[in-house]
Amino acid sequence: MNLIKRYWLTALASIVALVVFVTPFIFIILMAVKDRQQAALRDMSWPINFQLVENFLAVVQARDYMLITAYINSTILTVGSVTILVIVASMVGFVLQRHPTKWTPVVEFFVMAGLMIPPAVVPTIWLLQGIGLFKTLHGMILIEVAYNMSFAVILYRQFVATIPREMDEAAIIDGAKPLDVFFRVVFPMMWPVTVTNIVVQSVGIFNDFVNPLYYLPGRGNETVQLTLYSFQSQFNTQYNLLFMDILLVTIPPLLVFLFFNRQIVAGLSAGAIKG
Amino acid sequence: MAGLNLKNLYKSFGAVEVIKGVDLDIDHGEFVVFVGPSGCGKSTLLRMIAGLENITEGELFIGETLCNNVEPRDRGIAMVFQSYALYPHMTVYDNIGFGLKLARAPKEERDRKVREAARMLQLEPLLDRKPGQLSGGQRQRVAIGRAIVRQPEVFLFDEPLSNLDAALRVSMRQELTKLHHDLDATMIYVTHDQVEAMTMADKIVVLNGGVVQQVGAPIDLYQDPANLFVAGFIGSPKMNFIEVTAKTVGKGEVLVQSDVIGEISVPLNSDRVKTGDKLTLGIRPHALSRSDDGPFSGQVELVERLGNETVVNFTLSNGSAWMAVLDGDEPLKLGSEVRFSADVGAICLFDAAERRIR
Numbered sequence: 001m002n003l004i005k006r007y008w009l010t011a012l013a014s015i016v017a018l019v020v021f022v023t024p025f026i027f028i029i030l031m032a033v034k035d036r037q038q039a040a041l042r043d044m045s046w047p048i049n050f051q052l053v054e055n056f057l058a059v060v061q062a063r064d065y066m067l068i069t070a071y072i073n074s075t076i077l078t079v080g081s082v083t084i085l086v087i088v089a090s091m092v093g094f095v096l097q098r099h100p101t102k103w104t105p106v107v108e109f110f111v112m113a114g115l116m117i118p119p120a121v122v123p124t125i126w127l128l129q130g131i132g133l134f135k136t137l138h139g140m141i142l143i144e145v146a147y148n149m150s151f152a153v154i155l156y157r158q159f160v161a162t163i164p165r166e167m168d169e170a171a172i173i174d175g176a177k178p179l180d181v182f183f184r185v186v187f188p189m190m191w192p193v194t195v196t197n198i199v200v201q202s203v204g205i206f207n208d209f210v211n212p213l214y215y216l217p218g219r220g221n222e223t224v225q226l227t228l229y230s231f232q233s234q235f236n237t238q239y240n241l242l243f244m245d246i247l248l249v250t251i252p253p254l255l256v257f258l259f260f261n262r263q264i265v266a267g268l269s270a271g272a273i274k275g
Numbered sequence: 276m277a278g279l280n281l282k283n284l285y286k287s288f289g290a291v292e293v294i295k296g297v298d299l300d301i302d303h304g305e306f307v308v309f310v311g312p313s314g315c316g317k318s319t320l321l322r323m324i325a326g327l328e329n330i331t332e333g334e335l336f337i338g339e340t341l342c343n344n345v346e347p348r349d350r351g352i353a354m355v356f357q358s359y360a361l362y363p364h365m366t367v368y369d370n371i372g373f374g375l376k377l378a379r380a381p382k383e384e385r386d387r388k389v390r391e392a393a394r395m396l397q398l399e400p401l402l403d404r405k406p407g408q409l410s411g412g413q414r415q416r417v418a419i420g421r422a423i424v425r426q427p428e429v430f431l432f433d434e435p436l437s438n439l440d441a442a443l444r445v446s447m448r449q450e451l452t453k454l455h456h457d458l459d460a461t462m463i464y465v466t467h468d469q470v471e472a473m474t475m476a477d478k479i480v481v482l483n484g485g486v487v488q489q490v491g492a493p494i495d496l497y498q499d500p501a502n503l504f505v506a507g508f509i510g511s512p513k514m515n516f517i518e519v520t521a522k523t524v525g526k527g528e529v530l531v532q533s534d535v536i537g538e539i540s541v542p543l544n545s546d547r548v549k550t551g552d553k554l555t556l557g558i559r560p561h562a563l564s565r566s567d568d569g570p571f572s573g574q575v576e577l578v579e580r581l582g583n584e585t586v587v588n589f590t591l592s593n594g595s596a597w598m599a600v601l602d603g604d605e606p607l608k609l610g611s612e613v614r615f616s617a618d619v620g621a622i623c624l625f626d627a628a629e630r631r632i633r
Contacts (some may be wrong), residue, residue, distance in 0.1 A: 169327050170360035173372035175348035184373075188364040232612070 093156025569616030
């Protein structure tokens, strides 16, 4: 009795969390292995025919192996933009925190503006067309870098504040030039927040649906999230394949989260305690 | 072989002037200690020598070279920081060898120098560890190793022992003195701890408010302070002061008078004192001894019985807090009246401008 008295709220919260977070995922898995007729009912029933392999092959082979192309595109997009983001944002964060000048407030204003002002799609497309980057993967990489730069810079800047300035000075006395100070001493010390940035940004960019939809149209340019469209149309939606596709594109970010969960929390809260 | 020569150095941060015209000569091989209260500019002066702060005005020579605009790495200096500032992601070996790596020293030479420094500092068993796995004293030694391995002309220490516990501080102090002897290099050491200053220095530079108050050997500063500040700062417990008036000025002695202590005749050969001058009388706690007809009387506030000596805090009738250090054990009651006499030869007099009258 005592146990129930003490833990009933915990138990209730666990059950609610389970229903809210796990049910949709179970629904995805069940739908993904059903046959076409049963999937069209869109209910929470147990699959009559298990069509795991058939559905999987159908999704992969659809539209001339579009999913494979999409995976390659998404990987290039994610790795490329996260790499640029980490290198550039860490440098910006470092300089903003360490070497304040009269321009620092201006840069900070732009960083905050980048967080708050929503991007304008049409002018961006117009600009991309003007410089020949529309419908190209590297253009898309630059877009993702630009959209996510503010958040990354803020994370890095907070973290640099926790690294004692004496570290930089010790390196300078040891004979380090500015780039050595950054890349050999400060950057390795920023590892926790770098992990946070890599995880948060790569999941966000990998899962991005809207931006590739606007800025990266065209055959052969699909990213994984856009493949969802090929199983859904106004008159004819193959729900079993759609959910199999959802399952396939959800797995990579999920793995990243499972592996790096601990570091993400560490990095997010690292800047919070001091500075 | 390098001494240092500071000529009229100034440093200001915006409108705030921190270093106000420091002139200093440091010979090769000297162990110089900068000492002073917090905010006196001692660390800033050290950082100017290191090249971490720009010099606003004046000239800094290290050896024969004018170093005002020379990069820190080219000044032939090494610095040990208060927080050690070890690179946490590198092993002890890499921490010590980092400077050599940046200087692109050949691998064998680097290895030899790192191991030699590690041997000197008894760090050999720890070379593969990260700084996080070391104790405070070990980290301190790694920081010193990082300085030694660069074979600098001048070592700079910025309060290196203030993060250590008392026992370790004493032993590190001895190790540093020994190291100075072994390396025969110039060392500049910043501290606010005057025990460190007294025990380690060849020469102490007392700073206050960005101005050098006095430069000299530790014992000279103790016995012969140049002004009120140095007299109060050097020596522990600090010197007792009281305001007095010169009543009669005789040949070789001055009779000073105050309501609190009555009249005392102080031996003095100086023509700077005139009758009626306002003076400050200073006497060290160790120069006081108990005596029933002594001039200094007060009420006992606190007694610290250490066995070999007794530290007595007492207040004079005008309310100023004095201290006396008595030999042996003196069981005094709190609140009781005590009288002390002083060795008149140990009394210092200061004029209204706080300068010592000699």
